[in-house]
Amino acid sequence: MSAVTVGSTSWVDRVKGYSPPQRFVPVIATFVLFVSMFGVGSIRYEGFASPQVLVNLLVDNAFLIVLAVGMTFVILTGGIDLSVGSVVALSTMIAAATLRAGWPPVLSMVTVLAVGTLLGLLMGLVIHYFQIQPFIATLAGMFLARGLCYLISVESIPIRDDLFGSLSSATITLPGDVYLTYTAVIALVVVGVAAWVLHMTRFGRTVYAVGGSEASALLMGLRVARVKVGVYAISGFCSALAGLLFSLYMLSGYSLHAVGMELDAIAAVVIGGTLLTGGRGLVVGSLLGVLVLGAIQTFISFDGTLSSWWTKISIGVLLLVFVVMQRFFSRRQS
Amino acid sequence: MQTTVETGPSPTGVGQPTPVVQMTGISIGFPGVKALDGVDLRLLPGEIHAVMGENGAGKSTLIKALTGVYSIDAGTITVDGTPHSFSGPFASQAAGISTVYQEVNLCTNLTVAENMMLGREPHRLGRIDTRRMNQRAREVLDRLGLDIDARSQLDEHPIAIQQLVAIARAVDIDARVLILDEPTSSLDADEVSRLFDVMRTLRADGVAILFVSHFLDQVFEISDRMTVLRNGRLVAEHLTADMTQLSLVQEMIGRELEVLDRIDRTPADPAAPEPAPLMTVLGLGRKGSLEATDLTLHDGEVVGVAGLLGSGRTELARLLYGADSADTGEVEVRSRRVRLKGPRAAIEHGIAFSSEDRRAEGIIGELSIADNMILAMQASRGWMRPVPQRTKDALVAKYIEALDIRPADPQAMMRNLSGGNQQKVLLARWLITEPELLILDEPTRGIDIGAKAQIQQLVAELARDGMSVVFISAELEEVLRLSDRVVVMRDRRKIAERDNVDLDVADVLQIIAGEASSPGPADAAGAVPHQEASRA
Known part of the structure; x- marks a missing residue:
């Protein structure tokens, strides 16, 4: 029966008839978009095509990259985490307040990471064991975290700690006189670790399995509960880490930091090719998604004549295009 | 690429080995439905055991009790003589019981190898050893005579192939007990015979196989022993060799089979004038x-x-x-x-239309039988004119009786009904609207x-x-x-x-x-x- 013979062609045929696997197509699309934006930018604006502009995308968006990585885990299981922006703000507040109170900076950082992870864990437990919609559970988390910020202080708290100050200004010089901050390095490490976890560990593959079909994953005997709770804890940890990076970037803690940043993170993940229904997507895509968002901003600041609202407009258009494209792909598949 | 197959006599004649699985007095109830009532089942090593019964007889429930999907209200399950109470599919798998369900329960967004290995993939230095995983998957596929690229994504393959991958997954779990719930419903004749070859190989290896199928010919071809259920109760256990299709069907439906083949059609009188x-x-x-x-x-x-x-x-x-x-x-x-x-x-x-896909386009599992029946009638009247409760009750009672819907409880939840009974409720839904077509x-x-x-x-x-x-x-x-x-x-x-x-x-x-x-x-x-x- 010929129907059983599938996909066993010689490597010659494979190379000749190569088309990228379906699951890479959205990421490749994002990559092509990013490259062509840079191409257009370097033709139109002088100095756009310098390596430093490229690296600055990483530097300026390090926190968003980390946030998007956490969000990718959640969205891959078919969930959503609306609390991340508020957790970033809360993290900057906790960092600033504890430092002002004279805590050692390392303890302060550990506290921030612990609080973020715990918040995520709690939301995950609520979502899984009470079967609450992730949208609602994390919406509650979003209000809670934002409210806690005000409980700490209504005012902005400056960060004057030496370690924070030196970390925020320290740079690594790459060949070609390109400066890279430690925050950007941390963001890239997070992307690398996340990709490793998602593709090389049972936890990571179970994330994809749950997103593909939760019922099947359960019947396959996989630890669905652990993964479903785990992704929110990871997202909480990433939010706290992003909060630390953000406080290094801003050198202050403030209740109104990162308002709406959860939506930027979701947009980056979607533009990066991750399906909102779960099961398909790559962290690298989310990194590219953030870079695309950053490139739009750079584009507009280089232009100088465009109002900054054009950033939002372009993000909106891009998001729509990508979601429609995803729909197109998934329909063609079925 | 066909595996060689033992077609010798079934090993049932060799004394009476001890059962791998012994289920005794299993009872499971859902709100409004007693799905299983004191059912016994034993699975012997090296034997293919068919569980037979009509839809709603409790076959699927019995399987889900054994695989830990449902927890049992009463009764005991022993595996290899040790009593078990399974808290979930994971626990049942750990005890050496693996299952292939009727609908393919795999993740189509993962590769074939991952679908086969996930949950017990080989590890090296704390990470999944992809190369070894693919290799092991290929070995299992080869053993089953399946030429499928282990690295391809599952949704690139048709349903029949996915079903075979599901079986390959079950086989790979060094299972001592393999449960196949309607594995052949999406396979063509050639694929069925391939599956049977695989089942015979496993039987020769001493695996106890539980097989459920609607196709009587298949059951008689492959099984050694059968347990017959009716209305959630045990009817009997037989050696397949002692049974005929007719005697089996009579046990399954609990009455003589005269209803079949006795539908009298009065052919239209050719002389009569053509009606409008x-x-x-x-x-x-x-x-x-x-x-x-x-x-x-x-x-x-x-x-x-x-x-x-x-x-x-x-x-x-x-x-x-x-x-x-x-x-x-x-x-x-x-x-x-x-x-x-x-x-x-x-x-x-x-005009009324009952869709072929009753699960997706017909039933509403969360509503009661009565609500499901009244739906179309209410829709045709418009939402502003509710159907009086009394009319509703009368109609529902009438059709439950006329169509012999079981359970005969208007408030029973639709999703707890068996396929046949769901279909009858759907029919009732349209009959209530008194369609002309x-x-x-x-x-x-x-x-x-x-x-x-x-x-x-x-x-x-x-x-x-x-x-x-x-x-x-x-x-x-x-x-x-x-x-x-x-x-x-x-x-x-x-x-x-x-x-x-x-x-x-x-x-x-x-x-x-x-x-x-x-x-x-x-x-x-x-x-x-x-x-x-x-x-x-």
Whole structure:
């Protein structure tokens, strides 16, 4: 029966008839978009095509990259985490307040990471064991975290700690006189670790399995509960880490930091090719998604004549295009 | 690439080995339904054990008790003599029991190898050893004689292949007990024989296999022993060799089989003048789904639609009902030109349609039997005029009795019902609206013979009372038994229309095959897969 013979062609045929696997197509699309934006930018604006502009995308968006990585885990299981922006703000507040109170900076950082992870864990437990919609559970988390910020202080708290100050200004010089901050390095490490976890560990593959079909994953005997709770804890940890990076970037803690940043993170993940229904997507895509968002901003600041609202407009258009494209792909598949 | 197979006598003669699995006095209840009541089951190593019963007899529930999906209310399960109470599928798997469910329960977004190995993939230095995982998957696939690229993504493959991958997964779990719940329903004849080869290999290795299938021929071909359930109770355990298909069916439905094959059709008197048609369609068609088709439907007539899967049977039904809008053609109902803009318009013209996909398009699992029945009637009256409770109760009670719906509790939740009973509730839903034309798309698919016979009987009665019925089924025997006229579809168009006089299955197959260059024998077999069951 010929129907059983599938996909066993010689490597010659494979190379000749190569088309990228379906699951890479959205990421490749994002990559092509990013490259062509840079191409257009370097033709139109002088100095756009310098390596430093490229690296600055990483530097300026390090926190968003980390946030998007956490969000990718959640969205891959078919969930959503609306609390991340508020957790970033809360993290900057906790960092600033504890430092002002004279805590050692390392303890302060550990506290921030612990609080973020715990918040995520709690939301995950609520979502899984009470079967609450992730949208609602994390919406509650979003209000809670934002409210806690005000409980700490209504005012902005400056960060004057030496370690924070030196970390925020320290740079690594790459060949070609390109400066890279430690925050950007941390963001890239997070992307690398996340990709490793998602593709090389049972936890990571179970994330994809749950997103593909939760019922099947359960019947396959996989630890669905652990993964479903785990992704929110990871997202909480990433939010706290992003909060630390953000406080290094801003050198202050403030209740109104990162308002709406959860939506930027979701947009980056979607533009990066991750399906909102779960099961398909790559962290690298989310990194590219953030870079695309950053490139739009750079584009507009280089232009100088465009109002900054054009950033939002372009993000909106891009998001729509990508979601429609995803729909197109998934329909063609079925 | 066929694996060599032991076809020697089944090992049942070799004394009486101790059972691997012993289930005793298992009871499980759902709100309003007693799904299992004190059922015993034992599985012996090196034996294929069939669990038989009608839909709703408790087969699936029994399996889910053994696999830890449902927790049991009473009874004991011992595996290798040690009592177990499974807290979930994970625990059951750990005890060496692996399962292939009726619907493919895999993740289509992962690769074939991952689907087979996930949960117990080989590790190296704390990470999944992908190379070794793929290699092991390939070994298992080779052992089963399957030529599938282990690295390809599962959704690149058709359902039949996915089913085989699911079995490969189960086989790889060094299972001592393998449960196959309707594994053959999406396989063609060739794939079934391949699966049976695999099952025989495993049996020779001493695996205890639990096999559930609607196809009696398959059960008699492969099984060594069978347990018969009825209404959630144990009827008996037999050696397959001691049984005949007839004795098995009688045990399953608990009564003599006279209902089958005794549907009397009163053929239309050829001398009588042609009555005014109920519905006439001329050149009805839709791009990409159906070529222009003419059809005339009369009161009190059953028109059967035959054809292979994908021949346009369902598309025709959906166009007649207005579920899809037609590009071309005219429709007349009672000699008045109408436009069927959608289901609402169709209902207003007295047309009812029961979809082939009852799970997705028919039942609402979260509502009660009564609510599901009243749905269409309420919709046709508009939401502003609620049906009085008393009328509702009376109607529901009437149809529960008339269609022998079990459980006979109007408040029982729809999703706890078996497939056959769900189908009956759907039928009742449309009958309550008192349609003049009832379109039934595969009303008897996946339901057992007893319920099938009841539904066929009912269709015949409805026609006798003057209703016009369009009856679509993949089973030619069924179509021929019920229909006054048979419409044959192929390649998305009507290729023939015959009065059902002296027509038999071979004739219809001839018509279907007629102009085709050469439909493979597998296709033809696929068109009439359930013959054996209805002939029994």
